[in-house]
Amino acid sequence: MLKNFAANSISTTPGKAARRKAHPMHLGVLLATFGVFSLRHSSSSSVFVQRASASSAQWPAHWAAIEEMRTSGAGVASPVDTMGAEALAISGAGSYRQGKAFRFQTLVSCMLSPQTKDAQTAAAFRNLVELCKPLDMTSDALARFTEEDVQERIKMTSFYKVKAKNLLNAAHLCNDKYEGDLPLRIEQLLEFPGVGPKVGFLTFSIARGEDHGICVDTHVHRIANRLGWVNTIQAKSNGPEKSRKALELILPKEKWGAVNGLLVGFGQSICEAKRPKCNLCLLAKEGSGCLHYGALNASSSSSS
Numbered sequence: 001m002l003k004n005f006a007a008n009s010i011s012t013t014p015g016k017a018a019r020r021k022a023h024p025m026h027l028g029v030l031l032a033t034f035g036v037f038s039l040r041h042s043s044s045s046s047v048f049v050q051r052a053s054a055s056s057a058q059w060p061a062h063w064a065a066i067e068e069m070r071t072s073g074a075g076v077a078s079p080v081d082t083m084g085a086e087a088l089a090i091s092g093a094g095s096y097r098q099g100k101a102f103r104f105q106t107l108v109s110c111m112l113s114p115q116t117k118d119a120q121t122a123a124a125f126r127n128l129v130e131l132c133k134p135l136d137m138t139s140d141a142l143a144r145f146t147e148e149d150v151q152e153r154i155k156m157t158s159f160y161k162v163k164a165k166n167l168l169n170a171a172h173l174c175n176d177k178y179e180g181d182l183p184l185r186i187e188q189l190l191e192f193p194g195v196g197p198k199v200g201f202l203t204f205s206i207a208r209g210e211d212h213g214i215c216v217d218t219h220v221h222r223i224a225n226r227l228g229w230v231n232t233i234q235a236k237s238n239g240p241e242k243s244r245k246a247l248e249l250i251l252p253k254e255k256w257g258a259v260n261g262l263l264v265g266f267g268q269s270i271c272e273a274k275r276p277k278c279n280l281c282l283l284a285k286e287g288s289g290c291l292h293y294g295a296l297n298a299s300s301s302s303s304s
């Protein structure tokens with residue numbers, strides 16, 4: 001079955017994509033294409049340092065290859081597809097996909113996920129759905145419980161005490177200020193405790209079909225750097241946030257909603273952090289623009 005990487009609301013499947021106006025080449029791509037291209041290779045650390053990467057201009061080819069791997073290649077089965085935020089919200093809200101329950105559950109799954117594996121996020125989410133039964137997990141239903149109740153159900157996630165507090169705060173804010181629903185504006189959601197750009201943008205993308213920014217987690221940050229789309233891997237602080245801003249200059253807005261699902265699944269199944277399975281990857285070839293693969297090759301040929 002072909003996956004829809006607009007899981008976060010914007011489809012990249014040909015049907016919808018064909019209806020969209022082609023995006024003009026972006027300034028970021030132009031700069032990267034015509035800018036100074038500089039690679040330094042440290043043989044001791046096998047680290048490439050680049051100032052302006054030609055690879056950022058190759059993102060459409062990278063995207064197509066990753067999409068192919070995710071739909072019919074080695075990246076078909078990834079945890080994010082069954083346990084990601086959208087999959088959880090759909091499973092919890094059932095047929096109420098456009099309703100308050102779906103939107104609130106999207107927020108809950110996104111708030112549970114930081115620093116936590118998908119399987120743990122899914123377990124915590126399902127525990128909260130159970131806790132609220134026989135009601136659907138709306139903000140009203142969750143707000144009836146105490147912080148201890150919520151902590152107990154989500155303690156398999158990291159920072160569960162803080163998350164429990166933030167989840168209940170979010171439920172009360174939705175009830176008190178937004179009639180039991182998510183706010184209508186992203187700025188309002190970003191005022192919720194525990195909701196930063198990553199959680200806020202993903203929530204709005206799934207729940208409201210609005211893309212206000214790219215959700216950059218550790219997978220997106222790592223892969224975007226490996227492929228040379230951005231050059232933020234050595235940032236001393238806020239690397240993912242720097243990646244987000246750089247990616248928003250490179251990728252057309254119509255792709256923003258799909259980046260997370262595409263790259264997270266690719267990172268979980270093939271381009272893993274410690275041992276990427278380059279032997280399964282369509283981008284493991286000379287000229288593909290993968291800086292990590294280039295570094296590995298250079299390292300192995302210099303040692304042979």
Ligand code: SF4
Binds near residue numbers: 226272276282283291
């Ligand atoms: S590091 Fe390996 S798996 Fe990741 S994109 Fe490059 S070639 Fe593919």
